[in-house]
Each structure stands twice: as structure tokens, then as C-alpha cells.
Amino acid sequence: MIKKKSIIVLCLFTSCFSKAQETITREPVTESMVIEQEKLCKDKNEIQKIENEIESFLDTVSIEHLKKQVNDNLTYYLNNRGTILEALNNNQKEIDKRINSELKLYLPNEEKYIDKENIHLKLVNNNHIQYRDTIQKGTYFNQLFEYNKSFIKPQVMNSGFATYNFENEETTLPYYSLNSHSEQDLRIMNIYYHDGTEKNVPVPIEPHSFPLNSIPVEKMKHVDSLQMEFKIRYLTKIDSIHFEKNEIGVQKGAFKLLKMEDNYVEYETPNAYDPYLEAYYYTNEGRALKTRFSISNLSVETPEQEYNEMLNYIKITSEYINGVNTKEQAFLTLKYLDLKNHNGSLKNAKKDRVTLEGNVNSFTLYVENRSDTITFLTTLKNNSPVKGLYLHKLEDKTEFINKDGKVITSIPSSINFVYSQQTGYHSDKYFYTKGIEERDYYYLDQDKQVVSQLPYSQIEYLCPSILLAREKGKEGFQLLSAEDNRLLSDKTFTRYIVQRYTGVGILLYNDEGSFLLYDQNDKLVTENSKTVTEITLKKASSY
Structure with a gap:
């Protein structure tokens, strides 16, 4: 209702x-x-x-x-x-219609069962300790600027394995999830900006912000680090409430059995977001049944x-x-x-209505008896060094601001950075605007704090350190450095082949013939070459 x-x-x-x-x-x-x-x-x-x-x-x-x-x-x-x-x-009728369509007396071979977990081990454990310990070992964030607000996005892993990033020589520690019925209160205690200023007034943030959601911070400038307070409420004891089929109308605590017939159960609950922690429904033989449909927090009023x-x-x-x-x-x-x-x-009772994939004879609800709280502090560090320019996304334009939030330049459009879906390579320097057919490309120079429009209609990856660039109104493509907006050759090519099965290297073709690419150390350039700063073209006459 x-x-x-x-x-x-x-x-x-x-x-x-x-x-x-x-x-x-x-x-x-x-x-x-x-x-x-x-x-x-x-x-x-x-x-x-x-x-x-x-x-x-x-x-x-x-x-x-x-x-x-x-x-x-x-x-x-x-x-x-x-x-x-x-x-x-009508709302009540729709619910009744759905429930009635699910009602059925099951034959033994039609029933579907689930494995029953160790509920006490699942709900009462030390996950909150693992959560605290891994967070306190070090947590990083990326900083975002959108719609005149600054956000931090925590960087964590939802697994038990630490990973090492060879490019930036950093280890990412795992993040252990809290139990689903644990709760956390979060506060930002201190914010340390790169310009030396601080904010030391505690600010509560949404309980579910960490670690999956962006967290707002007050000022539009580079944050070096911030200190967060975590207050975790966790279960220390649970109780169980069990109803048998012959206990219709029986009240046990805040729960009351209203109906149990064939594959259907209906019972009153307290008016709470989560009136119970877990529920298991059993056959006459004690096997746990799979739930077919359930709806909760329904009004008991007319x-x-x-x-x-x-x-x-x-x-x-x-x-x-x-x-x-x-x-x-x-x-x-x-x-x-x-x-x-x-x-x-909260004084008003609610009710749950459940249909099962089998004939139900009893069910057990697990409810909270007692909980406790731990409180701890941790420091989150910015995952990125100070940049010359930061992106500030707005509805109708993209601003480029410095570390202090000052607008340096802007583009009257949203932007997308060059990315290869096939290889996963992505650029933090080259970006484009407008549609797929009529793109304008730009180069972001962090050192000089300059955004330059480029004369190209298409840019894509050849390998991690070389891009293929097609000039507007012209045929063919040129080779562009992925790092510093520099053409690696004055030649224009018509097609290329990345050799995976018939040899190694990358073949480039134009009116002069076919060529293989070699880097500044005279090593053959392949689709995985990451450190190419100069190239040499060597005739591949046999191709």
C-alpha cells in the first residue's frame, strides 16, 4: 500500500x-x-x-x-x-492479483530448494575489523570537478588481493566489505589543500558514500589529503523467531503469523526499513525453499x-x-x-507477503538482539600529482581550471578523451568534441597550461605511444606522438597492418611502398610498444 x-x-x-x-x-x-x-x-x-x-x-x-x-x-x-x-x-488489487497468480500446491518433484548458510557466522563476525584495518593501511582518491562542485572518488578494490601498478609503482590495498546489516556514520574531519589552507570543521557525509560514491568537498581546488572519521555499528548478537504452520494468529515479539497455506506466507512485522535480518522458509521435511515473490512493508490498514x-x-x-x-x-x-x-x-505494524517455490510448513526470522560500535580515523590521499589544468564539467561547456580553481580556458561543449575500445588504451592529453562524423580534436598541454585545437578529423591508437591522425579534408593518415602533439614522420599513409599471425611489427603503406616501424633504439615497433619517442621507416620490400 x-x-x-x-x-x-x-x-x-x-x-x-x-x-x-x-x-x-x-x-x-x-x-x-x-x-x-x-x-x-x-x-x-x-x-x-x-x-x-x-x-x-x-x-x-x-x-x-x-x-x-x-x-x-x-x-x-x-x-x-x-x-x-x-x-x-487499485494498488491493493494489483498486489492481490500478483500474489494470486503465484499461489500453487507443489508436487514434490516441482519444489526448488536453497542451501542454508550458517547465519550466525554470516551476521556476527569480524568483518568490521578487516574493514578498519585495510582502510587504515592507506586509501587513495581521484578528484573530480563537476557543475561548480568538487568531489573525491575513493579508489579501492572489493577483493582480498593487493595489486601493484608497475607504471606508477603504487600498491592498491584490498577493500573488505562490511556485513550487509552493518551501518556506518561518516564525517570529513580535516581537508588539506595543496595551497596550504585547511578546513578543520567536521562535516557529515552520506553513510553509503564510501567507498563506491563520489564525496563532495567544499572548495574547487586541489586536495592533497583529507581525514575521515568512521563510526561502524555491527551486530554482536542475533535472535531467531520461528513460526509453525499451526500458529496462525500467534504473536511472537513484534511479529505475528497471519496466514500459511500451500506456498504462501503472510505475517505482520514492525514498521522498520529492515524489520528482520534474514528469513528462511522450510518444507515439512525441513528443506529451505527458494523464494518466488515477496513484498514487504505493506500497510495493514484499509x-x-x-x-x-x-x-x-x-x-x-x-x-x-x-x-x-x-x-x-x-x-x-x-x-x-x-x-x-x-x-x-514506527508504531504502526506492517506486513510481508511471500510466495515460495514449494509447500511451506514453517519459517524462521533472524533479528538483531545487540550491536556495538567502533570509531576510527583514516587519511585519504590524492592519487594524482598536482596538474597544470583540471577538467571542470558543466552542462554546456568544459572549463579548464588550475590547482587553485581559477578558470584558464574553456571549450563550449562536453568532451571525450581518445580511447580504444579494442585495446583499452586511453589518452589524458587528446580529446574531441561534437559528433562521431564531425569531431573537433584538441591537445591538452599540462606543463604550459594550454589547450590547442588540432587540424584533425580523426585520431585513433596504433600502439600505446603512437596515434593515427587524419587531417580534415585530406586522404590518408599521419603518425602522431601520443605524448607531446608532435608528428613522428612527414609521410602520409593509406593503410596499415598490425602483424599478429604472419610476423611481427606494424606494416604501413603509401604510394612509395610498404614500411616497417622502428623506434629510437632501432627496435621494431609492435602493437604493444609504449615508449616510442622517435621513429625510423624501413622499407619492407618483401611485402
């Missing part, structure tokens, strides 16, 4: 209405009212999430517009009771009850918002209402 929404979501509803409502105003929300709701909220991450959503929302609306949205929404609910009830009923509850919630919201005159008051009011809504909703 439809879950109770935050005030911000409700404010975003569009509505058609036929009559205005009398304006009712409540006394203003006070700090003490908000503090009381904060104390009742067990999930401190929820408080931060609510605050972030409200701040983002209030940045987009005026107080007048906020009041109008809330009151329009109230009018819509009052004038469209039938439409809303129909939507709630559509009529849901509508009345939501209408009352919207009325209260309207009455509080009508007395708001500043953004500060709006923030306090919305925070109070959202926290009160969140805390109140």
Missing part, C-alpha cells in the same frame, strides 16, 4: 481543485518541540536525511509558494476523496483508514505552515513535522 510520505513529497503534488478551504493557523513550532522529536528518533541518520531534504527543498521555493503548495494539496485531498480511495484500492490518516496529517501540516513567515521558521516546522511523522509511523 501507499506509505506515508514526507511533507516535501506532499508539497510537490500537483492538484486540481474546485473550492478553497478556510485558513487555520497553529502556534509556531519551537526548538524544544524539535528536540523532543529528535530524542524519540532512534535512527540518527534519518535526522540528517530529513535536514538535507528540507534544505534542498527550501532552496527552490519561497514562503508564499510553500504555503500555496501545502494548502492546494489539502484542497485536493478534500475534493478528491473518491479518486484517492480508488487509487489505494484504504479508508489510510485516506483518513493521510488527510489528518495534511491538515496539521497546513495549519503549522500557515503561521510560517521566514525560511528559518519553515525549516524548523518542516523538520518537526517530518520527525513527528517518522516517529509516529
Whole structure:
């Protein structure tokens, strides 16, 4: 069923209405009212999430517009009771239809089973210690600049093996995942910029930012390193709740069995994002069944009850918002209402509905009994040295900024660096704009802090250190250094062959004949040559 929404979501509803409502105003929300709701909220991450959503929302609306949205929404609910009830009923019917299509009495040879894991070993272990130890041994990041914001992207491996990069002579340490039911609170404690400035005010960041997502940092300039605080909550003890088929209506803790028949189970749960950790469903012989379909956090109320509850919630919201005159008051009011809504909703039971690939006779739920917390600090270091120019991606252009965030030049387009899908070679110096057929190519000179437009319509890799460049309006291609925007030969060629099976080396053809490439040390150039700075063409008369 439809879950109770935050005030911000409700404010975003569009509505058609036929009559205005009398304006009712409540006394203003006070700090003490908000503090009381904060104390009742067990999930401190929820408080931060609510605050972030409200701040983002209030940045987009005026107080007048906020009041109008809330009151329009109230009018819509009052004038469209039938439409809303129909939507709630239809939602319930769709779920029933899906469940009914899955119901079946299975024959023994039709059932499908899963292997049961050691749940205690899976959920209660020392993964949080491995996680801490590997992170503290050293973690690196890449820095990105996009849409007038700076981000760091952690560089980690999700495996137990350390790797060594021979090009930059760096070892990447493995990253051990936390258990799926562990939680982490993250804060950036200190940011150290290359220009010697620091930011020492702790800033909370999204719990799931590390290590897979980009993390925002305040200033658009090169970060040498930053210090992060990790607070990890992990399970230390779990309990199990077991229901048999003959226990319909039995309540065990916050769980109640509602129905168990053939391959179907339905039971009440507490109103929580994750009311239990794991679930196993068993046949009469004790074999664990494979789940066919499940849906959780469903309302146990009727559509009529849901509508009345939501209408009352919207009325209260309207009455509080009508007395708001500043953004500060709006923030306090919305925070109070959202926290009160969140805390109140936790008292309402929800239910799960599950179909299995076999006949179910019992099931076991595993729930948290006790948890503990460890806190530690680690330093993340920039994986890249200071550059002459950094890319700043915007909607309609690409800026090139220096290490202090100053714009040096820009391109009125998004850009892509030259890349070979066949070999995986990629350039950090040559890039292009526009479409595939009409590309403009550029060269990025980090040392001189210059971006130069090139006269080519096509550039692709011949080997890691040599590019093939086709000049606009001309036939054939020339050989271009992959490093320093320099032609390696004044000759133009019409075709080439990378010899893999009939010999070694690279054959180039033009009107003068065929040639083999040799490097500055008179070594034959192959498709894997990485250090070519000069070339010599030697006639390959036998080809």
C-alpha cells in the first residue's frame, strides 16, 4: 500500500481543485518541540536525511509558494476523496492479483530448494575489523570537478588481493566489505589543500558514500589529503523467531503469523526499513525453499483508514505552515513535522507477503538482539600529482581550471578523451568534441597550461605511444606522438597492418611502398610498444 510520505513529497503534488478551504493557523513550532522529536528518533541518520531534504527543498521555493503548495494539496485531498480511495484500492488489487497468480500446491518433484548458510557466522563476525584495518593501511582518491562542485572518488578494490601498478609503482590495498546489516556514520574531519589552507570543521557525509560514491568537498581546488572519521555499528548478537504452520494468529515479539497455506506466507512485522535480518522458509521435511515473490512493508490498514490518516496529517501540516513567515521558521516546522511523522509511523505494524517455490510448513526470522560500535580515523590521499589544468564539467561547456580553481580556458561543449575500445588504451592529453562524423580534436598541454585545437578529423591508437591522425579534408593518415602533439614522420599513409599471425611489427603503406616501424633504439615497433619517442621507416620490400 501507499506509505506515508514526507511533507516535501506532499508539497510537490500537483492538484486540481474546485473550492478553497478556510485558513487555520497553529502556534509556531519551537526548538524544544524539535528536540523532543529528535530524542524519540532512534535512527540518527534519518535526522540528517530529513535536514538535507528540507534544505534542498527550501532552496527552490519561497514562503508564499510553500504555503500555496501545502494548502492546494489539502484542497485536493478534500475534493478528491473518491479518486484517492480508488487509487489505494487499485494498488491493493494489483498486489492481490500478483500474489494470486503465484499461489500453487507443489508436487514434490516441482519444489526448488536453497542451501542454508550458517547465519550466525554470516551476521556476527569480524568483518568490521578487516574493514578498519585495510582502510587504515592507506586509501587513495581521484578528484573530480563537476557543475561548480568538487568531489573525491575513493579508489579501492572489493577483493582480498593487493595489486601493484608497475607504471606508477603504487600498491592498491584490498577493500573488505562490511556485513550487509552493518551501518556506518561518516564525517570529513580535516581537508588539506595543496595551497596550504585547511578546513578543520567536521562535516557529515552520506553513510553509503564510501567507498563506491563520489564525496563532495567544499572548495574547487586541489586536495592533497583529507581525514575521515568512521563510526561502524555491527551486530554482536542475533535472535531467531520461528513460526509453525499451526500458529496462525500467534504473536511472537513484534511479529505475528497471519496466514500459511500451500506456498504462501503472510505475517505482520514492525514498521522498520529492515524489520528482520534474514528469513528462511522450510518444507515439512525441513528443506529451505527458494523464494518466488515477496513484498514487504505493506500497510495493514484499509484504504479508508489510510485516506483518513493521510488527510489528518495534511491538515496539521497546513495549519503549522500557515503561521510560517521566514525560511528559518519553515525549516524548523518542516523538520518537526517530518520527525513527528517518522516517529509516529514506527508504531504502526506492517506486513510481508511471500510466495515460495514449494509447500511451506514453517519459517524462521533472524533479528538483531545487540550491536556495538567502533570509531576510527583514516587519511585519504590524492592519487594524482598536482596538474597544470583540471577538467571542470558543466552542462554546456568544459572549463579548464588550475590547482587553485581559477578558470584558464574553456571549450563550449562536453568532451571525450581518445580511447580504444579494442585495446583499452586511453589518452589524458587528446580529446574531441561534437559528433562521431564531425569531431573537433584538441591537445591538452599540462606543463604550459594550454589547450590547442588540432587540424584533425580523426585520431585513433596504433600502439600505446603512437596515434593515427587524419587531417580534415585530406586522404590518408599521419603518425602522431601520443605524448607531446608532435608528428613522428612527414609521410602520409593509406593503410596499415598490425602483424599478429604472419610476423611481427606494424606494416604501413603509401604510394612509395610498404614500411616497417622502428623506434629510437632501432627496435621494431609492435602493437604493444609504449615508449616510442622517435621513429625510423624501413622499407619492407618483401611485402
